[in-house]
Amino acid sequence: MMHFASEKLIQTKYMLHVRIKLGDKETAMSVIEMLTKRGKRVDDFLLKMLKIGASSELYEMVKHQIASGGKRVRPAMTMLCCEAVGGSDEAAIPAAAGIELIHNYSLIFDDVIDRSDLRRGLPTLRAVYGDVMAFLAGMHYREAIFEAARRSVKPRRIEKLFSWTIRKIIEGERLDVLYEQGGRDSEYIKKMRFKHISEDDYRRMIEAKTAVLFEAACKAGGMVGDGKAPEIHGLSRYGWNCGVAFQMKDDILDIVGETEQLGKPTGKDIEEHKLGNIVVLNSLEELSQPERDKVLQTLMSQGISDSAMSDIMKLILSTKAVGRAYEKTKFLVQRAKMSLDVLPPSEAKRTLLSLADFIIRRPF
Amino acid sequence: MMHFASEKLIQTKYMLHVRIKLGDKETAMSVIEMLTKRGKRVDDFLLKMLKIGASSELYEMVKHQIASGGKRVRPAMTMLCCEAVGGSDEAAIPAAAGIELIHNYSLIFDDVIDRSDLRRGLPTLRAVYGDVMAFLAGMHYREAIFEAARRSVKPRRIEKLFSWTIRKIIEGERLDVLYEQGGRDSEYIKKMRFKHISEDDYRRMIEAKTAVLFEAACKAGGMVGDGKAPEIHGLSRYGWNCGVAFQMKDDILDIVGETEQLGKPTGKDIEEHKLGNIVVLNSLEELSQPERDKVLQTLMSQGISDSAMSDIMKLILSTKAVGRAYEKTKFLVQRAKMSLDVLPPSEAKRTLLSLADFIIRRPF
Numbered sequence: 001m002m003h004f005a006s007e008k009l010i011q012t013k014y015m016l017h018v019r020i021k022l023g024d025k026e027t028a029m030s031v032i033e034m035l036t037k038r039g040k041r042v043d044d045f046l047l048k049m050l051k052i053g054a055s056s057e058l059y060e061m062v063k064h065q066i067a068s069g070g071k072r073v074r075p076a077m078t079m080l081c082c083e084a085v086g087g088s089d090e091a092a093i094p095a096a097a098g099i100e101l102i103h104n105y106s107l108i109f110d111d112v113i114d115r116s117d118l119r120r121g122l123p124t125l126r127a128v129y130g131d132v133m134a135f136l137a138g139m140h141y142r143e144a145i146f147e148a149a150r151r152s153v154k155p156r157r158i159e160k161l162f163s164w165t166i167r168k169i170i171e172g173e174r175l176d177v178l179y180e181q182g183g184r185d186s187e188y189i190k191k192m193r194f195k196h197i198s199e200d201d202y203r204r205m206i207e208a209k210t211a212v213l214f215e216a217a218c219k220a221g222g223m224v225g226d227g228k229a230p231e232i233h234g235l236s237r238y239g240w241n242c243g244v245a246f247q248m249k250d251d252i253l254d255i256v257g258e259t260e261q262l263g264k265p266t267g268k269d270i271e272e273h274k275l276g277n278i279v280v281l282n283s284l285e286e287l288s289q290p291e292r293d294k295v296l297q298t299l300m301s302q303g304i305s306d307s308a309m310s311d312i313m314k315l316i317l318s319t320k321a322v323g324r325a326y327e328k329t330k331f332l333v334q335r336a337k338m339s340l341d342v343l344p345p346s347e348a349k350r351t352l353l354s355l356a357d358f359i360i361r362r363p364f
Numbered sequence: 365m366m367h368f369a370s371e372k373l374i375q376t377k378y379m380l381h382v383r384i385k386l387g388d389k390e391t392a393m394s395v396i397e398m399l400t401k402r403g404k405r406v407d408d409f410l411l412k413m414l415k416i417g418a419s420s421e422l423y424e425m426v427k428h429q430i431a432s433g434g435k436r437v438r439p440a441m442t443m444l445c446c447e448a449v450g451g452s453d454e455a456a457i458p459a460a461a462g463i464e465l466i467h468n469y470s471l472i473f474d475d476v477i478d479r480s481d482l483r484r485g486l487p488t489l490r491a492v493y494g495d496v497m498a499f500l501a502g503m504h505y506r507e508a509i510f511e512a513a514r515r516s517v518k519p520r521r522i523e524k525l526f527s528w529t530i531r532k533i534i535e536g537e538r539l540d541v542l543y544e545q546g547g548r549d550s551e552y553i554k555k556m557r558f559k560h561i562s563e564d565d566y567r568r569m570i571e572a573k574t575a576v577l578f579e580a581a582c583k584a585g586g587m588v589g590d591g592k593a594p595e596i597h598g599l600s601r602y603g604w605n606c607g608v609a610f611q612m613k614d615d616i617l618d619i620v621g622e623t624e625q626l627g628k629p630t631g632k633d634i635e636e637h638k639l640g641n642i643v644v645l646n647s648l649e650e651l652s653q654p655e656r657d658k659v660l661q662t663l664m665s666q667g668i669s670d671s672a673m674s675d676i677m678k679l680i681l682s683t684k685a686v687g688r689a690y691e692k693t694k695f696l697v698q699r700a701k702m703s704l705d706v707l708p709p710s711e712a713k714r715t716l717l718s719l720a721d722f723i724i725r726r727p728f
Contacts, residue, residue: 053531057556058538109503113496130550132477132541135499139473139534142506146527156514159523163510167417170503174422177496186494192421 031358032071034351038079038089038096039072046097049144049151061129061137062144065104068122071362073246074213075100077355078221081235083348084340087225095158095220098148102162102213105141106169108134113177114272142166153224161223165216172209179205179276181299197275205276206247207240214243234342238352241336242359245329249360251277252325255316258363267309273299278328283321291315329360395722396435398715402443402453402460403436410461413508413515425493425501426508429468432486435726437610438577439464441719442585445599447712448704451589459522459584462512466526466577469505470533472498477541478636506530517588525587529580536573543569543640545663561639569640570611571604578607598706602716605700606723609693613724615641616689619680622727631673637663642692647685655679693724 043066050062075096082092108125110116112134117127126134145166149159177184179194179201194201218239222232254269254277269277280299284292298304298312316322336356343349407430414426439460446456472489474480476498481491490498509530513523541548543558543565558565582603586596618633618641633641644663648656662668662676680686700720707713 053528053535055535055538058535109499113499129552130548132548132550133538133552135473135477136534136538139506140531142503143527143531143534146510146523150520150523159510159514163507164417167504167507170500170507171417171419171422174419174497174500184494184496186496188493188497 031351031354035072035076038076039070042072042075042079042093042096042100045093046101046144046148049097049101049147050140052144052147054140058137058140061125061133062140064128065108065125065137065141068124069120070100070103072100073355073359074103074217077214077217077239077242077352078224080348080352080355081218081221081227081239082225083221084235084343084346084352085222085225085227085231087221087227091153092221092224094148094152095224096217098145098152098158098162099213099217099220101141101145101148102166102169102216105138105145105166106173106213108138108141110173112138113173152220153226157223158220161216161220165212168208168212172205172207172212175201175205176209176274176276180273181275181296182273183302194275197281199281202276202278202281203244206244206278210247210250211240211243214246215240218242230342234339237339238336238356241332241339242356245332245336245356246359248278248325248329248332249362251279252322252329253363255279255313256322267304267313270299270309270312271304275299278325279316279321281321282324283316283319286319286321287315326360333357333360395715395718399436399440402440403434406436406439406443406457406460406464409457410465410508410512413461413465413511414504416508416511418504422501422504425489425497426504428492429472429489429501429505432488433484434464434467436464437719437723438467438581441578441581441603441606441716442588444712444716444719445582445585445591445603446589447585448599448707448710448716449586449589449591449595451585451591455517456585456588458512458516459588460581462509462516462522462526463577463581463584465505465509465512466530466533466580469502469509469530470537470577472502472505474537476502477537516584517590521587522584525580525584529576532572532576536569536571536576539565539569540573540638540640544637545639545660546637547666558639561645563645566640566642566645567608570608570642574611574614575604575607578610579604582606594706598703601703602700602720605696605703606720609696609700609720610723612642612689612693612696613726615643616686616693617727619643619677620686631668631677634663634673634676635668639663642689643680643685645685646688647680647683650683650685651679690724697721697724 047063047066050066051059054062078096078099079089079092082095083089107119111119111124112126112131115126116124118124124134125137129137145162146159149155149162152158177189178192179197180189181193184190184193215236216239218235219232222235227235251269254266257266269280275281275296280295284295287295295312295315298308301308304312333356337353340349340352411427411430414430415423418426442460442463443453443456446459447453471483475483475488476490476495479490480488482488488498489501493501509526510523513519513526516522541553542556543561544553545557548554548557579600580603582599583596586599591599615633618630621630633644639645639660644659648659651659659676659679662672665672668676697720701717704713704716
């Protein structure tokens with residue numbers, strides 16, 4: 001379902017869009033080109049990992065997830081971090097592929113959990129093959145992750161890092177579900193659901209759900225590139241801060257993004273009853289009690305009408321929530337860039353600096 | 365839903381039961397005692413693995429699966445195989461725990477896929493916590509498997525064996541679903557469903573779904589016990605044959621078992637539209653065309669009535685299918701035992717021989 005915004009909403013979106021894009025169009029394009037170029041090299045390898053022990057029917061399913069695109073931000077980070085500590089980008093491919101596989105592993109289950117039929121403008125694995133086949137494909141991804149890790153430089157450390165990361169993502173996903181305000185039949189979830197979410201709660205969730213994978217991407221790059229301990233630490237901090245910023249930017253885009261560029265309608269978090277969106281959370285602080293009740297009531301209800309969605313969006317955009325969230329992402333990206341001070345100058349380091357900016361300036 | 369059998373059915377069940385149990389009661393009891401004793405030692409370790417990186421809420425969920433029991437046949441096999449090649453049972457604990465974790469990992473997803481609310485007489489994880497939490501718990505199991513493997517003797521070989529095994533189980537599960545004759549909404553499954561299943565197809569499915577895990581349990585035991593190549597090969601064959609027999613015995617019990625002892629109603633495979641049951645498959649060969657059509661029609665239909673179930677059971681039991689399936693399990697167990705010829709005499713070897721018998725004589 002797509003929601004049509006009011007005049008005022010469109011105007012606000014437009015202004016924000018212009019502000020974000022101003023002067024960055026060229027940078028954004030070159031960053032996307034760079035990601036695509038590296039992504040292709042990782043894709044070949046990760047498809048090989050997915051093919052191991054897969055029947056032709058299963059392989060077709062697991063390939064669908066990869067074929068549906070993605071920006072390949074995370075594996076590009078692994079390769080760049082490896083180069084930034086003096087390693088070859090070639091050496092980073094298995095670990096980078098593992099990171100992208102972890103990302104897709106989590107997406108497959110995330111789409112089943114959220115009943116999402118569309119991602120990146122294309123039907124999800126579950127939409128094409130059904131939930132049952134999606135589970136099985138998802139489980140197969142975990143084995144491909146293992147295959148990538150064991151082919152990596154320093155396999156045992158990479159395997160351990162990957163497993164730790166996956167465990168965190170599971171915890172993040174668990175909290176994400178418990179932060180929802182409706183839409184679940186399970187008695188357990190209804191009982192355990194968070195009625196109130198502080199910004200600390202929110203951070204705990206997105207750090208686990210999103211930031212740890214960015215952190216792992218960069219740490220893995222530093223590890224396979226044989227970086228020194230302080231370099232790996234710096235790269236980890238860079239990845240972690242980028243990851244938190246990335247999720248907040250995702251939250252912002254869910255409210256003010258362009259449907260065509262996102263490949264999915266805006267307001268999806270609200271439709272999915274998610275209170276764990278920084279813009280929604282920040283707006284609640286500024287709204288009056290009756291307005292706050294209205295937002296929470298809408299989050300709890302099933303099948304939100306276009307006009308109800310438009311009302312909620314208007315309320316949220318009447319606050320400074322988008323701007324405040326954007327300021328937070330800027331601060332995080334600043335910190336991410338500073339974490340790279342420990343590294344000697346290099347082409348890779350320069351690209352990492354641009355990539356950090358791209359993460360919050362991207363229009364999708 | 366429980367189905368009440370006709371007079372004749374009860375009589376047949378009773379006779380079969382007596383035949384299987386005759387003179388084995390003592391053996392069965394001592395085997396169960398032995399399994400329980402070893403199981404306890406593995407349980408402590410596997411709970412430790414499950415606790416790693418789990419929030420207290422998640423740990424409660426993942427523990428539920430283990431607390432609901434199970435005979436611990438597979439980990440006991442790992443320990444016995446380790447001892448049979450001269451290793452200490454202590455050395456086998458991490459690998460044995462990993463095997464039991466793999467088993468439970470597959471059960472969690474299996475219960476979600478089959479929408480099962482009852483297992484071993486107790487509510488399943490999904491029944492208590494809902495499907496979403498069951499996925500997340502399931503995913504966490506995979507990480508506990510990794511933790512067990514990396515703490516094992518020969519960690520890299522064990523990790524590889526575990527991953528290979530899990531991939532096979534996924535394939536077995538995929539076939540199991542595609543062998544069903546109804547009960548799925550997915551267009552993909554409806555299109556890909558097998559209309560006819562040969563005994564070869566059946567074997568392909570149960571070998572992947574069940575036998576490879578028994579094979580892995582025994583192989584892992586041989587590996588961590590530092591067995592010679594021919595010994596490990598013999599143990600693998602033993603495990604594999606026991607595994608095929610185990611699944612066929614499961615199929616038999618689903619038709620003629622005792623609900624109270626099974627902890628689940630009989631006829632569950634039929635209710636779940638599963639054509640992949642050796643007794644059902646064998647009976648089809650003997651039935652007339654109209655009878656065959658009736659069985660297949662029932663397998664396709666939703667919500668089978670007690671009288672329809674009773675009719676089908678009568679038809680199946682009018683053939684020699686149960687007896688033929690039982691003969692096959694006897695042959696497999698014979699082969700399993702012969703595979704142990706390569707091993708020197710020992711207490712562990714003797715127990716493995718009893719265990720093979722127990723697998724097909726067990727009343728649950």
